[in-house]
Amino acid sequence: MPDRKEHLKKGIIFGGPIILLLMFFSRNPAMIFLTVSIGIGLLVLGSILPDLIEPATGPFHRSTFHSLLVLFILSAVGIISIFAVFSFGANIITVGLCAICIGYLIHLILDSRTKMGLPDT
Numbered sequence: 637m638p639d640r641k642e643h644l645k646k647g648i649i650f651g652g653p654i655i656l657l658l659m660f661f662s663r664n665p666a667m668i669f670l671t672v673s674i675g676i677g678l679l680v681l682g683s684i685l686p687d688l689i690e691p692a693t694g695p696f697h698r699s700t701f702h703s704l705l706v707l708f709i710l711s712a713v714g715i716i717s718i719f720a721v722f723s724f725g726a727n728i729i730t731v732g733l734c735a736i737c738i739g740y741l742i743h744l745i746l747d748s749r750t751k752m753g754l755p756d757t
């Protein structure tokens with residue numbers, strides 16, 4: 637079972653390049669550093685958020701917030717937020733939303749690859 641360090645490491649390795657690529661859609665070069673910083677921060681938060689909500693030591697670990705339903709919903713929100721980056725440019729809101737969704741999705745994908753898997757609902 638991946639621990640917090642593993643989730644953080646994989647979140648940055650797989651999500652970091654996506655956040656950096658989104659910066660090509662920035663319309664305000666002066667805000668790029670701040671946007672990347674907030675994006676990486678929210679990516680890190682998203683990559684550990686499911687286990688903060690449902691700790692591995694708690695009785696409700698891997699229930700609602702680790703479910704395939706949440707995976708599906710966050711995938712939809714992530715896709716919409718990527719289209720928002722294309723439409724409105726890379727700003728703190730669009731990149732932040734993408735980053736937290738990507739981090740959360742990476743967490744759920746890592747958890748889904750374990751023997752315990754993810755619950756349906």
Ligand SMILES: [Zn+2]
Pocket residue numbers: 686687702743747
């Ligand atoms: Zn988890």
